[in-house]
Amino acid sequence: MSLAEETSTTAMALKNRNLLLGGALTAVFLGAALLSFLWVPYDVTQLDIANKIKGPSAAHWLGTDHYGRDILAMIMVGARTSIAVAVVAVGIGMLAGVPLGLWAAARRGSLLDEVIMRGNDLVFAFPSLVIAVMITAAFGPSATNAIIAIGIFNIPVFARITRSGALTLWSRDFILAARVAGKGSARISFEHILPNVLNLLIVQGTIQFSLGILAEAGLSYVGLGAQPPIPSWGRMLADSQTFISFAPHMALFPGLAILLTVLGLNLMGDGLRDLFDPKLRRGRT
């Protein structure tokens, strides 16, 4: 990338308020998760019944829960769970969905294309959270099962977006030039198509990441996600339910953590989309 191109992309990124705000929120959330490996205000497995259900104070910035655990510490460690689940779920979706999409586009119009895409439709047709509940019910509740369940439902999302991006590329002359050079469709898919649909995938990845966090929170809320003593935002919400009338801070802070993280990721996805949108950047390439 030339210097001029680079600076103008950076300049455009700096002007994009969605991207800046979303990026900042995401950075805070990632930072909290990373920091929790090095330092947490209190050990989250240590119970301190004497100090249970205390509101925010100098000792406990965000207060304590019904076992006297520090809520700030639990949110920080809980972020790890959320990130782990979302990263692996998006990873499963991309690793399986992108090659499927590329394959379908390379054999566009064929029976194989139909089989792949109708298979995707089939997965799409099931409400993902209900299936996730089913899987965890069948194989036992755990973070791993939640991850797999959420990941499977990411596959058709990435397959579709890859295929639609790839289809328009396949009609371009530079693909024809690669075919004239004797390259097969698999090679063309990875060498020419994939780098050019990457920006679509990054944007969608951000959105799916936020959906993954929501899904994990949802599963943990009903007790099918990460199991105690691993802290999870969803379960913190569930635990707070009984105390909501006299200890609203127990629900407020994990709720805010989910809200701000998902908001940040979505804003960042929108911002990235604006940044990558060829329509807005036409005439520059």
Next chain:
Amino acid sequence: MSLLDIRNLSLSIHGAPILHEVSLTLARGDILGVIGESGSGKSMTAFATMQLLPEGAVPEGEVLLDGVDILSRSEREMCQIRGRDIGMVFQEPMTALNPLKTIGDQVAETVLLHEKVSRGVAQERAAEALTRAELPPEKFPMSRYPHELSGGQRQRVVIAMAIALRPKLLIADEPTTALDVTTQAQILTLLKKLVKEDGMAMMMITHDLAVVADMADHIAIMQKGRVVEEGPTAQIFRQMQHPYSKALLAASTHAPERSDESQEDPLLEVRQVRRTYTLPAKKLFGARRQIEAVKGVSFTLKRGESLGLVGESGCGKSTLTRAILGLEEVQSGEILLDGEPVFTGHKPNDVVRRKMQVVFQDPYGSFNPRHKVARLVAEPFHLTPDVPRAEREDRIAEALTAVGLTPGDAHKYIHEFSGGQRQRIAIARALITRPELILLDEAVSALDVQVRAQILDLLADLSKRYGLSYLFISHDLSVVRTITDRVMVMKSGEIVEEGPTEQVFDTPAHSYTQALVAAAPRLPDDVAA
């Protein structure tokens, strides 16, 4: 008094100067041809006249339409003027129409926007406008959608929209560039007729001198945002003054120096090639329809020869090109390169394919924007895995030098190059495997005349140096004429005429060739180049 009076119009966009003191006048019933290469500011002049300027544009000077200063009008007032007083015809009829609306509705919309009339009256006016654009509703019902019409017919719809309210001024921005020669001739005749009938003034923007030569009353030649020469058409062509205008004219009639190097032994043999496509059935379990794109074509290209293949869109020349390149298998017939079949079994033969390469039309779509030039140019090495890595770098440098670039360009990205430079890179990519045959698929059609002349010279020179043969596929007769020894004319999947280039163009035998040659826009014979 003149209808349109542009006085000292200067324009800058985000501080970058685009136009410098452009002054043009246009009288009622006259046609002004504004000519220039890309980036000359010809389209910006037209957009300024309609106040359709991009964000950040700061115009200075005056644009008077019938005494009214356009530049001082508000957007609301401009909405009244656009469409009613000024009509516009765009280059690309495919994108200028809304695909979801019938042609009748689209033309009627212009009427409804500007006049308080009922829907029925608007439809009547639309029918009238379409009839004047020679698309009578009796033959082309107004309930048709754009996709049901050909390119030329769509351009007539665009014209009908522009003239529906009988504007005083019609701006046509490259109205025929996207069309075939015969269609182009019809559209130009139509525009001329409409100008005469309505006493309308027309500003015709084009890069092609020949297009305006026999229709414009006045010509303005623009370069880098300035009008360098202006005057009555006949005078301009006879006594051109400005060096740029002269260069432009010389480039449009430029014929590269070349000699017929063809030998007797055949390089490419195409024998009775047929290619049919099966269209999807219209109904479930309905019969599938077949389209025969190439109907038994045979020809031979001799070693060292430059052979032209001319035809309009849909004639099957692209299908034939893809078949020769081994991208698609043909149903019957044989394609032999150097005596060996391009397809063996059901697989293209890479040993044969490395002897030919291709250059495509679109310098912007022909390259992966994410790769550097070195990687782009080196792509055909895939066909020659035996070339050692160490040698590849030298070959890339050699190919880039051969096309007039520098070896250092290998480390740049494609967006750093202009259209002409990109086409040079495309040629470098074609040269890298040292092929014997290069297929040029409309390789110079998208280029400005001066750049085109340079590329044609380069091709002629390369053919001499490397003993290359060319198959030159194009719809543009003038280009084919200057660079080929022999030419074939293709129509509806068949070759209807074949012979030495001069002979085919001077004394065309087939009626279709005659029509093509007659339709091609021509510069006046007595030009003082």
